[in-house]
Amino acid sequence: MGLVGPHTTTAQTTRNEKTTPLSMKYFLIAGEPSGDLHASNLMRALMQADPEAQFRFYGGDKMKAIGGTLLRHYRTIAYMGFIPVILHARTILHAMKECRRQIVEWHPDVLILIDYPGFNLKIAEYVKTHTNIPIHYYIPPKIWAWKEHRIKDIKRNVDQIFSILPFEVPFYTQKHNYPINYVGNPSLDEISHWQAEYTDTHKEFLEKHNLPDLPVIAVLPGSRRQEIKDNLTRMIAAALPYTQKGYQIVVAATPDIEDNFYREHIGRIANGNDSNIHVIRNCTFEILANSEVGIITSGTATLETALFRVPQIVCYYTSMGKLIALLRKLFLKVKYISLVNLIVDRQLVPELVGDQMNVSNIQHHLATIIRGGSTRNTQQRGYEEMAKRLGKTGAPERAANLIVENIKARVL
Numbered sequence: 354m355g356l357v358g359p360h361t362t363t364a365q366t367t368r369n370e371k372t373t374p375l376s377m378k379y380f381l382i383a384g385e386p387s388g389d390l391h392a393s394n395l396m397r398a399l400m401q402a403d404p405e406a407q408f409r410f411y412g413g414d415k416m417k418a419i420g421g422t423l424l425r426h427y428r429t430i431a432y433m434g435f436i437p438v439i440l441h442a443r444t445i446l447h448a449m450k451e452c453r454r455q456i457v458e459w460h461p462d463v464l465i466l467i468d469y470p471g472f473n474l475k476i477a478e479y480v481k482t483h484t485n486i487p488i489h490y491y492i493p494p495k496i497w498a499w500k501e502h503r504i505k506d507i508k509r510n511v512d513q514i515f516s517i518l519p520f521e522v523p524f525y526t527q528k529h530n531y532p533i534n535y536v537g538n539p540s541l542d543e544i545s546h547w548q549a550e551y552t553d554t555h556k557e558f559l560e561k562h563n564l565p566d567l568p569v570i571a572v573l574p575g576s577r578r579q580e581i582k583d584n585l586t587r588m589i590a591a592a593l594p595y596t597q598k599g600y601q602i603v604v605a606a607t608p609d610i611e612d613n614f615y616r617e618h619i620g621r622i623a624n625g626n627d628s629n630i631h632v633i634r635n636c637t638f639e640i641l642a643n644s645e646v647g648i649i650t651s652g653t654a655t656l657e658t659a660l661f662r663v664p665q666i667v668c669y670y671t672s673m674g675k676l677i678a679l680l681r682k683l684f685l686k687v688k689y690i691s692l693v694n695l696i697v698d699r700q701l702v703p704e705l706v707g708d709q710m711n712v713s714n715i716q717h718h719l720a721t722i723i724r725g726g727s728t729r730n731t732q733q734r735g736y737e738e739m740a741k742r743l744g745k746t747g748a749p750e751r752a753a754n755l756i757v758e759n760i761k762a763r764v765l
Contacts, residue, residue: 376405376406376407377403377405377406377407377462377463377764378407378408378409378460378461378463379396379406379407379408379409379410379461379465379756380409380455380456380461380464381395381396381409381410381412381467382410382411382412382464382465382467382469382473383410383411383412383427383468383469384411384427384430384468384472384473385427385468385469386413386427386576386607386608387468387576387653388468388492389412389413389414389415389416389427390415391491391517391539392410392467392491393412393416393418394542394543394749395465395467395491395539395749395752396410396419396421397419397749398749398750399753399757400419401753402750402753402754402756402757403757408420408421409422409424409461410422410424411425411426411430411452412426412467413427413428414426424452424455425451429444429448430444430445430472445472448472449475449476452476453476453479453480453483456480457483460484460486462487462760462763462764463488463759464480464486464489465490465491465756466488466489466491466511467492468492468493468494470493470495470503473494474494474506477490477506478506478509480510481509481510487512487513487759487760488510488511488513489512489513489515489756490507490511490513490515491517491752492517493507493511493515493533494507497524498687498690504529504531507531508529508531512759513533513534513759515533515534515536515752515755515756516534516535516536517535517536517537517538517539517540517748518535518538518692518695519696519744520698534752534755535744536748536751536752537743537744537746537751538744538748539748540660541660541743541744541745541746541748542746542748542749543638544657544660544661545746547638548642551638551639553639558642558643559643562631564603565601565629567599567600567601567629568645568724569600569601569602569640569643569645570592570595570602570603570645570647570648570719571603571605571640571641571644571646571647571648571658571663572602572603572604572648573604573605573637573647573648573649573650574650575607575650576607576652578610578614581614581618583670584668584669584670584710585604585615585619586618586619586621587668587710587711587715589618589619589623590622590712591648591715591716592648592715593622593626595719596626596629596630600629600645601629602629602630602631603631603632603633603640603644604619604630604631604632605633605634605636605637605641606632606633606634606635607634608634608635619632638657638661641657641658641661641663642661644661644663645663645723645724646663646664646665646719646723647664647665647666648665648666648715649666649667649668650667650668650669651667651668651669651690651691651704651706653692655691655702656693656696659702659736659739659740660736660740662733662736664722664726664728664729664733665702665722665732666702666715666718666722667690667693667694667702667703667705668705668706668710668715669690669705669706669710670707670710671706671710688700689704690706693735693736696742696743697738697742701731701732701736701739703718705718
């Protein structure tokens, strides 16, 4: 905790020493829904540590709700995959140029990057080269999985890293001799705070969303259109037979994508047999808290599902599955793709990727985690181990306090 990054420098800007409290300026960049959520909680914690904090940011509605100036919504730059990025290259490049200008003109006390490495690492390089603004990375790039060469850019351009995954500490500090701060995992805080305020019973949850009194299979198909298009139909096809066995399927919809998009893909599979398939938006935690099992697209959602102690299957479909499986062996540096398995360092939850993500395989594993299934209890016991490895709540507060301490050390 509190390790100093290798590139911390002395600020050249000056302050009136009699000005208390310091009114410090924070520029944040988040490029997707999960980053928006984590950044908003960090902003809230920064306001507790620095009540006069000023914010400008690239992000989303959750960050906007905290306060400050939203300069660009992540929806305009959130493209994933080689082809989408190429098709929208002009938009992304324009946004990058605009972002660089806005940072230089405002000259914040710190630039805080949240995940989104393709964009953020380029911004970091420019800011480090052209200014004396310190650069902090909250939720750093997953270079332990792929593109490990990015460590050179990180060492050169990033002053402090605030990690939310315990296994990142030995990766950075021991393998690459780059000290970082492990602050805990914000998902623990987000779920803990939500659980403290959520009072509905399971019956009230069903009534609130006009759902039948049947156990729930949660389907989380991702947050981007391409992910949903690739994953949702296979997930629905695998779970559909359970609607004839006394279950219902509840799809967690992302707030940025319309219901018709989900219904179109569900309709292709259900063929009119969709009375027990429901789409609910803006309440993923509520769905997980009331589900028996989950079919989950790889990402932060797998960790959240585990923290709700819901047995799950982790899925990620890609076209040209066999080729992707080969490339995965060649380029991925880790044995697993799900955060759950990475944290406990073994395959606790099944992972179906590429050509392995098919209806037959999902159904096979679903039968083992449904109530009475052979691996259900094993998964739930493993979740307890995972939670212990993550540590205690308070990640945003710990990160915020370290950020403010570092800035004060520069300007006082």
